[in-house]
Amino acid sequence: MSRRVSVFPSPQELGPALAQLVAQRAAGSGGRFSLGLSGGSLVALLARELPAALPGPGGGGGGAEPWLVAFCDERLVPPGHPESTSGAYEAQLLPRLPGPKPRVLTVTPGLSPHAAAADYAAKLREAFQGDGVPVFDLLILGVGPDGHTCSLFPDHPLLKEEEKIVAAITDSPKPPPERITLTLPVLNAARAVVFVATGEGKAAVLKRILEGAEENPLPAARVQPHTGQLHWFLDEAAAAELTVPFEKHSVL
Numbered sequence: 001m002s003r004r005v006s007v008f009p010s011p012q013e014l015g016p017a018l019a020q021l022v023a024q025r026a027a028g029s030g031g032r033f034s035l036g037l038s039g040g041s042l043v044a045l046l047a048r049e050l051p052a053a054l055p056g057p058g059g060g061g062g063g064a065e066p067w068l069v070a071f072c073d074e075r076l077v078p079p080g081h082p083e084s085t086s087g088a089y090e091a092q093l094l095p096r097l098p099g100p101k102p103r104v105l106t107v108t109p110g111l112s113p114h115a116a117a118a119d120y121a122a123k124l125r126e127a128f129q130g131d132g133v134p135v136f137d138l139l140i141l142g143v144g145p146d147g148h149t150c151s152l153f154p155d156h157p158l159l160k161e162e163e164k165i166v167a168a169i170t171d172s173p174k175p176p177p178e179r180i181t182l183t184l185p186v187l188n189a190a191r192a193v194v195f196v197a198t199g200e201g202k203a204a205v206l207k208r209i210l211e212g213a214e215e216n217p218l219p220a221a222r223v224q225p226h227t228g229q230l231h232w233f234l235d236e237a238a239a240a241e242l243t244v245p246f247e248k249h250s251v252l
Contacts, residue, residue: 005210005232005246007239011198013249014233015045018140018196019053021231022046025138025192026054026067034068034128036139036182038150039075039085042196046140047092054098067102068127069094072139073151073181074107076116083176103127107180113168117180121166133165136190139182143197144174147205147218151181154218158183187223194231195220197238206234207241 008014026033037046075083079090086106094102105123107116128134141149151169152158158167161183169179187193197206208214209221210232224230232246239246 003230003232005234005239005242005244006249007234007236007242007246008249010235010237011045014196014198014235015049016053017249018045018194018233019049021194021233022050022138022140023053023055029137032065032068034070034134034136034138036070036072036136036190037085037089038072038140038142039088040142041198042140042142043085043088043092045196047096050093051096051098066100067097068105069102070105070124070127070134070136071107072141072187073179074120075176076107076111076113076178076180077176078109079106113170113178113180117164117166117168120180121164124165133185133189136186137192139187139190139193141187141193141195141220141223143195143202143205143209143220145201145205146173147209147220148174149195149220149223150187151179152184152219152222155216156219159219159222161185184222188225190225190228192229192231193223193225194233195223196233198235200237200240202234202238203240206232206238210242211244 071085074085077083079087108119111119124134143149147154151172153173161167164183165186166180167183169181171177172179209218
C-alpha cells in the first residue's frame with residue numbers, strides 16, 4: 001500500500017483535484033469503472049466539480065462502458081428523505097455525469113437492517129461476478145471528528161467483521177440509528193481509496209489517524225488497502241496539527 005497526503009489551501013482547491021483523481025481512475029480502469037461513494041458534504045463537492053472534469057459526449061464520457069456506482073454506507077430512510085445518500089446523489093450528481101448512464105446499486109427500501117444488508121451484498125456479488133470480496137476501482141470516503149468512516153464507528157463490533165461484505169448497524173451513534181455499511185474487508189480490497197476531510201474540526205482526529213500507532217486504531221486508521229493506493233485529500237485547516245510529510249498544493 002502506498003499512502004499520499006495532499007493538502008490544499010481550502011475546499012475550493014481540493015474539489016477540482018478530487019474530480020481529476022476520479023477522472024484519472026476512470027480513464028485508467030480499462031473497462032467498467034467501479035466507484036463507491038460516501039455521503040455528507042462529499043455530495044455537493046462532487047456535484048460541483050466532477051461533471052466538468054470528465055470528457056463530454058463524443059469524448060467517451062466517463063468511458064465507453066457505464067460506470068458502476070455503489071454507496072459505501074446508507075441510512076435506512078425512504079429514498080426521498082433528506083438523509084438518504086443515494087437520494088442526494090440521484091438528485092445532485094448522477095444525472096449530470098456525461099457518457100452512458102451509470103449502473104447505480106441502491107438499497108432496497110422497506111427492508112429490516114439485516115435484510116437490507118444481505119440484499120445489498122447480493123447486489124454487489126452479482127455486479128462483481130467472480131470476486132469473493134468486491135474490488136472497487138475507487139472508494140471515496142469521509143471521516144468524522146470521532147474517526148468513523150462509512151458507518152464503522154469507534155469500538156463497535158463491526159470493526160471485527162471479516163465474513164460479511166455489507167453489514168447492518170442498528171445502534172449508530174449518529175442518527176439515524178439504522179444503516180448498512182461496507183465492511184473493512186471491502187474497503188481494504190479496493191484498488192484506490194481517497195479520504196476527504198476539511199475544516200479545523202477534523203485536525204485533532206487526523207493527527208491521531210495519520211501519526212498515531214494506537215493499540216486500538218480508529219476506524220479510518222484501519223483502512224489500509226492491501227495492494228491499492230491510499231490518498232488523503234485535506235485542506236489546510238484539517239491538516240493544521242500534522243507533522244508527517246505531505247504534499248502541499250498552492251492555488252493554481
